[in-house]
Each structure stands twice: as structure tokens, then as C-alpha cells.
Amino acid sequence: MAISLQGITKIFGQGPRALKALDGIDLEVPEGTIFGIIGSSGAGKSTLVRCVNLLERPTSGTVCVGGVDFTSLSEGELREARKKVGMIFQSFNLLARRTVFGNVALPLELAGWKKEEIAPRVEELLDLVGLTVKRDVYPSQLSGGQKQRVGIARALANHPDVLLSDEATSALDPMTTQSILELLRNINEKLGLTILLITHEMNVIKEICHNVAVIEKGRIVEQGAVLDVFTDPREETTRDLLGEIIGVDLPPTFGGLDFSREPVAGGDLVIQLRFFGNVAAEPVMSDLVRRFDVDVNILTAHIDHIRNVPYGTLVVGLSGDEARRQAALEHLRALDLKMEVVGYVRQALCPAR
Amino acid sequence: MSAKLFALLVSSLADTLFMVGVSSAIAFVFGLPLGVILLVTERGQILESPVVNRLLGSIVNATRSTPFIILMVLLIPVTRMIVGTSIGTVAAIVPLAIAATPFVGRVVEGALREVDDGVVEAALAMGASPWQVIAKVLLPEALPAIVIGLTLSVINLIGYSAMAGAIGGGGLGDLAIRYGYQRFRLDVMFLTVAVLIALVHLCQGLGDLVARKLRHDGRS
Numbered sequence: 001m002a003i004s005l006q007g008i009t010k011i012f013g014q015g016p017r018a019l020k021a022l023d024g025i026d027l028e029v030p031e032g033t034i035f036g037i038i039g040s041s042g043a044g045k046s047t048l049v050r051c052v053n054l055l056e057r058p059t060s061g062t063v064c065v066g067g068v069d070f071t072s073l074s075e076g077e078l079r080e081a082r083k084k085v086g087m088i089f090q091s092f093n094l095l096a097r098r099t100v101f102g103n104v105a106l107p108l109e110l111a112g113w114k115k116e117e118i119a120p121r122v123e124e125l126l127d128l129v130g131l132t133v134k135r136d137v138y139p140s141q142l143s144g145g146q147k148q149r150v151g152i153a154r155a156l157a158n159h160p161d162v163l164l165s166d167e168a169t170s171a172l173d174p175m176t177t178q179s180i181l182e183l184l185r186n187i188n189e190k191l192g193l194t195i196l197l198i199t200h201e202m203n204v205i206k207e208i209c210h211n212v213a214v215i216e217k218g219r220i221v222e223q224g225a226v227l228d229v230f231t232d233p234r235e236e237t238t239r240d241l242l243g244e245i246i247g248v249d250l251p252p253t254f255g256g257l258d259f260s261r262e263p264v265a266g267g268d269l270v271i272q273l274r275f276f277g278n279v280a281a282e283p284v285m286s287d288l289v290r291r292f293d294v295d296v297n298i299l300t301a302h303i304d305h306i307r308n309v310p311y312g313t314l315v316v317g318l319s320g321d322e323a324r325r326q327a328a329l330e331h332l333r334a335l336d337l338k339m340e341v342v343g344y345v346r347q348a349l350c351p352a353r
Numbered sequence: 354m355s356a357k358l359f360a361l362l363v364s365s366l367a368d369t370l371f372m373v374g375v376s377s378a379i380a381f382v383f384g385l386p387l388g389v390i391l392l393v394t395e396r397g398q399i400l401e402s403p404v405v406n407r408l409l410g411s412i413v414n415a416t417r418s419t420p421f422i423i424l425m426v427l428l429i430p431v432t433r434m435i436v437g438t439s440i441g442t443v444a445a446i447v448p449l450a451i452a453a454t455p456f457v458g459r460v461v462e463g464a465l466r467e468v469d470d471g472v473v474e475a476a477l478a479m480g481a482s483p484w485q486v487i488a489k490v491l492l493p494e495a496l497p498a499i500v501i502g503l504t505l506s507v508i509n510l511i512g513y514s515a516m517a518g519a520i521g522g523g524g525l526g527d528l529a530i531r532y533g534y535q536r537f538r539l540d541v542m543f544l545t546v547a548v549l550i551a552l553v554h555l556c557q558g559l560g561d562l563v564a565r566k567l568r569h570d571g572r573s
Contacts (some may be wrong), residue, residue, distance in 0.1 A: 053478055055474060055477060055478060078480075079480040079481070079482060080480060081480070082477070082478060082479065082480035083479065083480035085478070087475070087478040087479075089471060089474075089475060091469075091471050093469065093471040093472050093474065093475035094472070095472055095490065095493070095494055096494060096569055097493055097494055097496065097497075097567070097568075097569050098493075106476070106479065106489065107479040107480075109489065110476070110479050110480060110481050110485055110489065111479075111480070138569035139569075140569060154475075154479075158479075164478075
């Protein structure tokens with residue numbers, strides 16, 4: 001089911017000590033997608049995700065899940081509605097005195113399932129998350145990744161319409177994070193479950209999210225499809241968060257050569273190419289050299305993938321006859337990639353011929 | 354040791370066990386819900402209610418800050434009303450239970466407080482009602498700590514029950530005072546103390562054992 005947040009504001013405290021944690025958040029999570037909200041700590045992420053199931057009641061604004069306005073429900077109705085909203089947590093929040101089976105069974109007990117219905121459902125879920133052998137083990141005997149798998153099984157137990165994830169992988173090592181993300185992606189694809197997750201790790205967004213929203217000081221500063229936001233970030237905050245992923249900051253010099261934003265007579269062009277999808281697999285550079293007789297010198301490069309889509313940034317120096325360079329630029333502009341002349345270097349980067 | 358003294362010791366021990374047992378049971382029955390209410394009505398808790406919390410809190414504090422020996426004397430009219438007399442083993446149960454109930458309440462409150470807020474939050478996110486949070490999460494998760502706390506309460510009651518002997522409550526304390534102190538029978542005094550020490554040890558050992566069996570958090 002789709003999640004729709006409109007004008008969500010949350011103010012903690014009153015008077016001069018009041019703190020505005022969320023400031024007019026509008027968000028649309030389309031049904032069946034994985035939507036990531038990213039921000040640094042203190043940006044309001046946790047408060048925002050808690051506003052969806054009203055663990056935190058927004059000061060103003062409406063929360064709709066599957067068309068139902070949660071903010072208008074009575075206490076009893078809200079409890080029923082929450083049974084269809086699964087949630088997983090950074091600290092797992094498992095009951096220490098219940099076994100794996102007991103933990104996964106809890107939401108079903110709360111929802112009034114009969115004992116004979118609970119057991120097969122729990123077995124099915126443990127199979128889904130790959131923990132069948134840990135059925136009768138207590139959480140203290142599990143690794144972090146296994147605990148989160150129990151958390152996921154528990155969240156899915158009552159056939160939820162949406163899943164909320166509060167930094168679910170932040171307490172896990174990179175390898176375990178990867179396996180948990182794969183599990184979440186599987187669930188999204190297999191069950192068509194809408195997932196709203198918050199994280200401070202760009203990697204999480206990159207791996208599994210369709211859409212992303214960047215939150216800063218309680219406001220959404222940028223949102224859109226992950227590929228769009230990643231390849232063409234508009235906001236400073238996004239660029240900062242993306243820094244590690246894009247990995248291309250232009251240095252003041254290239255191999256001792258001064259870099260200039262202004263055209264330099266007789267200098268080389270420095271262009272930045274950003275490409276994704278099929279273009280990444282094509283031999284763009286060698287094609288350029290062959291067809292236009294220019295020299296290409298790769299200055300920095302970064303190739304990665306977003307949800308299995310290859311994606312890269314390349315900064316190259318282009319030298320050669322001005323006419324041929326212009327022809328080469330024309331050719332690049334026509335291709336399905338983002339090309340930008342970012343500057344010039346004062347001397348020929350390539351050996352003179 | 355004479356057979357007469359031995360019989361006296363056994364009957365005194367039985368009296369003590371009776372007093373402690375019954376007053377513990379009463380204190381648990383009232384103290385457990387009291388502790389739950391004290392916690393859940395606190396600010397930010399699932400049944401937040403500052404008025405109830407402050408009212409119960411001050412009653413509990415008042416009872417707990419009154420020395421037991423004073424409380425016992427103050428409660429004599431109440432005891433007479435309930436039991437018909439203020440002297441004897443049965444009569445001693447009234448002040449013992451009344452003194453222990455707030456203690457158990459605080460102990461239970463403390464045990465419940467140790468339950469991770471995140472676990473409660475997870476239950477609320479699953480759509481648990483306040484009552485379900487108490488019954489399915491708070492009490493079961495806090496059980497080992499509650500057992501430790503109840504053990505402490507029983508041991509406290511053993512001490513109090515000996516004091517009850519001072520106003521004719523019967524039991525080991527009564528024996529120690531009448532024979533050991535007033536008749537200068539040092540051997541009786543020491544014997545009584547030894548039995549009390551053994552009793553306390555037994556309770557503590559039993560409580561620790563049960564709590565350890567109940568824990569599954571890897572701390573055992």
C-alpha cells in the first residue's frame with residue numbers, strides 16, 4: 001500500500017525550549033516500492049519514521065497508509081491499523097525471554113491468532129528468513145544479522161501492508177548488512193511489500209531503494225528516483241552525503257598541472273562524463289579516439305552500481321585540434337550520458353605529437 | 354539442648370514461616386499491581402497519569418519512611434479491627450503485610466523499569482494494547498528481576514517478623530527476646546540467630562537459582 005505524508009510537523013516541548021524536529025514534510029511512497037530517507041544523525045529521520053505508525057504523534061499534518069488517515073483514528077482503531085504496519089529496528093528489540101519462535105509468534109498472539117494457526121505461520125516465516133534451525137534458541141545466542149532476521153520475520157508475521165525500517169542495518173557489519181539488504185529486496189519483490197526505510201548509509205539507498213529523499217534539519221531538501229538523485233544531485237547536503245559514493249572531487253591540480261575553470265589558450269579541455277545503464281558497457285572512450293583523432297587522458301574515474309544498474313563518473317582531459325575536439329564534444333552530447341566541460345588545464349596533458 | 358527447648362524452637366520457626374509466608378503472599382498480591390501501576394502511570398509511559406502516579410508514590414514513600422517498629426504500633430487499631438486482637442502471630446501479619454506491600458511495589462517498579470524501552474516500542478508498533486504490553490512484554494521480560502526483588506522482600510520480612518516478636522508477635526524474634534534476652538539464655542539467643550541466618554541464606558539461594566533459570570539473556 002502507498003504511504004502518503006502531508007505537512008508533517010513535529011515539535012518537542014513547549015515555549016522557548018521547543019524543538020522543531022520535523023518541519024512540513026511531504027512524502028509519497030508509491031505502492032510496492034522501496035523508499036529510502038537519508039540524513040545525518042539529528043536530521044529528524046527517526047522521528048519521521050515513527051510518525052508513520054504514530055509511535056510519535058505529529059504536531060500537525062496527516063499520515064495516510066493505503067488511503068486511511070492514521071491521524072484521525074481512535075486509539076483502538078490505531079492499534080488495529082498498526083497490526084498491518086511491520087517495523088524493524090536498529091537495536092532489533094527482541095524479547096530476551098522468548099525464543100526465536102516466541103518472538104515471531106508475538107504479533108500473532110497480539111492479533112488474536114489461534115495457537116494451531118500460529119505455529120505453521122511462524123515456521124513459514126523462519127523458512128523465509130533462513131532461520132529454521134534457530135527456532136528454539138534465545139536471542140542472546142544469535143548474531144546481529146540473525147537477530148535482525150528474527151526482527152524481519154516478526155515484522156512480516158501478520159501480513160503487513162507496509163514495512164518500516166529504522167536504521168535496520170546500522171548496527172551490522174558490511175557483509176551482514178549486504179545479506180539483510182538482499183533479504184529486504186527479496187521481500188519487496190516477492191511480496192510486493194512497500195518499504196519505507198531510514199538510514200544514514202548511502203550504500204543502503206544505493207543497493208535497494210527505488211526512490212530517495214534527503215532530509216536535513218527536519219525538512220526534505222531533495223527527493224526523486226535514486227538514479228536521478230545520485231547522478232544529478234542538486235543540493236549541497238545530497239552532494240555531501242553522496243561524496244563517498246560519487247567519489248569525484250576535482251582536485252586543484254592534475255599531476256602537477258594547474259586546473260582552471262576559465263578557458264586557457266592552448267590548454268586541454270577537462271570534461272566530466274556521468275553515465276549509467278547500457279552506456280557504461282560501451283567503449284565510449286576508444287570510440288572517441290578512433291573517430292575524432294583526439295587524445296584522451298583519464299584523470300579520475302569511479303564506477304559503481306545502483307540497484308544492479310552500472311553507473312560511473314569519468315573525468316578526462318581532451319587534447320588535440322580545436323575543431324576535432326569540438327566534434328568530439330558534439331558526439332558526446334548526442335550520447336545518452338551527462339557531459340559537462342568542467343575546466344581546463346594550462347598545459348597539454350598528453351604528450352605533444 | 355533440652356527437648357523442651359527444641360520443641361520451642363521448632364514451633365517458633367513454624368510461627369515465623371507462617372507469618373512471613375502469609376504476609377509475603379499478601380504483599381505480592383498487592384505489591385505486584387502496585388509496582389505495575391507506579392511504572393505505567395509515569396510520564397511518557399503507556400498509561401501516563403501524573404495524578405495517580407504522584408498519589409500512589411507519596412503513599413508508598415510515607416509507608417516506607419516510617420520505621421517498622423513505629424508502623425507496627427501505629428497500626429494496632431487497624432490490626433484489632435481486622436484480626437480482633439493486636440497480639441500473636443496472626444495479628445503480626447497485618448503490619449508485616451502493610452509494611453511489605455509498598456516495598457514490593459517499588460521493587461517490582463524497579464524491575465519493570467529495566468525492561469528495554471525499545472521492546473515496549475516494538476510491541477506498541479505491533480498494535481499491542483497497554484494491557485497486552487504489561488502482560489506479554491513488561492512482566493515476562495522483567496520476571497528474573499522481579500524474582501530477585503521478591504527474594505529481597507521475603508528476606509526483609511524475615512527481619513521484620515523478628516521485630517514483631519518485640520510486641521508479642523510470636524516466632525523466632527519472640528523466642529530470642531523472651532528466652533535469650535529477658536532470661537539471659539545466651540545459647541537460645543545464638544541458636545535463634547543461627548536459624549535466622551540459615552533461613553535467609555536458604556531464601557537468597559533459592560531466589561538466585563530461580564532467577565538464573567529464568568534468564569535467557571546470556572548473563573547467567
